[in-house]
Amino acid sequence: ASGNKVSRxxxxxxxxxxxxxxxxxxxxxxxxxxxxxxVRTGRYCIISKNVVIRPPFKKFSKG
Known part of the structure; x- marks a missing residue:
């Protein structure tokens, strides 16, 4: 078991x-x-209440 705890x-x-x-x-x-x-998280991360994890809107060009 990975030990993740996800609220219902x-x-x-x-x-x-x-x-x-x-x-x-x-x-x-x-x-x-x-x-x-x-979406990937590392170990021992805490995602708190009412948080939204999403990708950025802006696409940056290199340079």
Whole structure:
């Protein structure tokens, strides 16, 4: 078992694109938008209440 704790009130969009790398806590009413881009967390991350994890809107060109 990886030890992830995800609240039942969490909204996971595109869950096949979300990777939690162990001992991650996702609190209630958090939204993780895996439908827009791949989302990966490290170990021991805490995603607090009412947080939205999403990719950036702006695309930066190198240089």
């Amino acid at each position: 009130q969490t909204v996971l969009c595109g869950s096949q694109n979300i990777v939690l790398h162990g001992k991650v806590i996702v609190q209630s009413d958090a939204i993780i938008r895996g439908d827009l881009a791949n």
